[in-house]
Amino acid sequence: MTARSTIEAPVLVAGGGIGGMACALALAREGQPVELFEQSATIGEIGAGLQLGPNAFAALEALGVGEQVRRAAVFTERMVMMDAVDCSEVASIPVGTAFRERFGNPYAVSHRADLHAALHAAAAEHPLVRVHVGARIAAIDRIDGPVAVRTADGRRFEGSALVGCDGVKSVVRDRLVGDAPRVSGHVVYRAVVPVADMPADMRWNAPVVWAGPDCHLVHYPLRGGEQYNLVVTFHSRDEEQWGVTDGSQDEVLSYFRHIDARPRRLLDLPRSWRRWSTADRDPVTRWSEGCATLLGDAAHPMMQYLAQGACMALEDAVTLGRAASACRAEGGGVVDWPAAFRRYESARVARTARVVLSVREFGRLCHSSGVERLVRNTLWAGRSAERFYDALEWLYGWRPERCLAH
Numbered sequence: 154m155t156a157r158s159t160i161e162a163p164v165l166v167a168g169g170g171i172g173g174m175a176c177a178l179a180l181a182r183e184g185q186p187v188e189l190f191e192q193s194a195t196i197g198e199i200g201a202g203l204q205l206g207p208n209a210f211a212a213l214e215a216l217g218v219g220e221q222v223r224r225a226a227v228f229t230e231r232m233v234m235m236d237a238v239d240c241s242e243v244a245s246i247p248v249g250t251a252f253r254e255r256f257g258n259p260y261a262v263s264h265r266a267d268l269h270a271a272l273h274a275a276a277a278e279h280p281l282v283r284v285h286v287g288a289r290i291a292a293i294d295r296i297d298g299p300v301a302v303r304t305a306d307g308r309r310f311e312g313s314a315l316v317g318c319d320g321v322k323s324v325v326r327d328r329l330v331g332d333a334p335r336v337s338g339h340v341v342y343r344a345v346v347p348v349a350d351m352p353a354d355m356r357w358n359a360p361v362v363w364a365g366p367d368c369h370l371v372h373y374p375l376r377g378g379e380q381y382n383l384v385v386t387f388h389s390r391d392e393e394q395w396g397v398t399d400g401s402q403d404e405v406l407s408y409f410r411h412i413d414a415r416p417r418r419l420l421d422l423p424r425s426w427r428r429w430s431t432a433d434r435d436p437v438t439r440w441s442e443g444c445a446t447l448l449g450d451a452a453h454p455m456m457q458y459l460a461q462g463a464c465m466a467l468e469d470a471v472t473l474g475r476a477a478s479a480c481r482a483e484g485g486g487v488v489d490w491p492a493a494f495r496r497y498e499s500a501r502v503a504r505t506a507r508v509v510l511s512v513r514e515f516g517r518l519c520h521s522s523g524v525e526r527l528v529r530n531t532l533w534a535g536r537s538a539e540r541f542y543d544a545l546e547w548l549y550g551w552r553p554e555r556c557l558a559h
């Protein structure tokens with residue numbers, strides 16, 4: 154521990170998901186002591202996959218865990234969209250050598266637990282990070298000057314600043330922004346199946362989206378191709394509440410009767426499903442106040458259609474670390490947190506809002522029917538890889554060294 158860290162109050166980080174762990178690591182790497190509070194009794198992630206764009210790998214490199222994540226990831230060959238009604242190919246974007254050269258990093262898929270474990274291990278090993286489990290932040294007493302929070306079991310903690318990485322239902326956001334989540338009515342079922350159960354003609358080394366009216370299915374390999382991640386989404390008939398429950402095979406089957414048997418047979422594979430009723434929020438222009446800010450889904454929850462929520466959380470963390478460093482008093486003094494959070498926020502608000510809004514549009518394209526579906530199926534016909542890359546530059550071309558520019 155450095156001399157500075159022994160006198161500087163820690164930053165309090167609420168939430169130990171991908172965003173919270175990345176945040177703790179980014180701040181510690183900039184010399185900032187951190188105390189992280191995770192409400193669950195154990196640290197971990199759900200059993201499901203995650204797509205990681207080159208922007209995520211750029212952030213992971215900057216956090217010093219790129220190599221660990223790459224080791225467990227599957228590097229895919231393409232990104233594919235198929236029409237789930239007639240099984241025609243709608244788009245196929247190669248993500249091999251030319252893609253890596255263009256964006257400086259690969260496109261890959263990872264088990265969530267592998268990504269999270271790499272971040273957690275690096276954070277937990279860092280001498281400036283202390284992790285509390287079974288510690289739910291229940292109240293925020295002060296956000297000006299030193300911050301103070303209370304956990305559900307009545308303990309009180311003070312720090313120099315507070316970062317809410319506490320997900321879609323963030324209590325820190327309740328205090329800083331006070332808006333309500335927008336329950337989408339789109340329900341996601343997720344499962345992981347062994348490769349032996351996956352039909353041979355569906356074992357593509359790619360994230361494949363089967364786009365159908367008001368629904369879609371996604372599959373991609375995990376862990377060296379030993380497993381396949383399955384994600385299926387539909388527009389619910391019911392009034393939904395945000396949350397996660399056990400899924401029902403009958404329910405999921407009832408939403409996919411109108412698509413072709415080839416993608417539909419994927420629904421018979423899982424032995425059990427988990428069901429997510431999803432939500433996002435309308436983007437806001439500010440998410441910081443005084444010595445408190447937000448990061449990841451707490452700041453900009455989004456639906457999953459561009460596979461970017463965790464990627465954005467990783468970018469946020471790197472940017473927050475760099476902003477803290479830029480606002481540290483000369484000679485290694487304390488950080489001016491309100492200034493650092495303004496700097497961080499102004500670098501992140503428009504970019505993440507663009508992703509949230511683009512995701513909504515992309516979801517509409519995925520789920521289109523009638524003439525909209527026909528239009529969608531012609532949108533990218535004959536498009537070269539370079540033109541796809543140009544269109545994706547704003548998203549995948551993010552670089553840590555330019556992260557404070559906006």
Ligand SMILES: Cc1cc2nc3c(=O)[nH]c(=O)nc-3n(C[C@H](O)[C@H](O)[C@H](O)COP(=O)(O)OP(=O)(O)OC[C@H]3O[C@@H](n4cnc5c(N)ncnc54)[C@H](O)[C@@H]3O)c2cc1C
Pocket residue numbers: 167168169170171172173190191192193202203204205288289290291318319320321322323324341343384429431448449450451456457459460461462463464465466
């Ligand atoms: C179906 C689906 C597929 C997705 N696929 C992708 C993908 O392919 N690629 C991608 O980049 N993103 C994807 N995402 C998005 C990604 O999962 C999220 O954006 C990401 O996990 C957000 O991380 P987070 O740490 O901000 O929030 P969370 O993962 O929600 O973590 C919040 C943490 O805070 C804890 N917590 C909550 N409240 C408190 C409290 N009061 N006190 C203490 N702890 C608290 C929680 O227990 C949790 O550990 C997908 C999302 C869904 C739903």
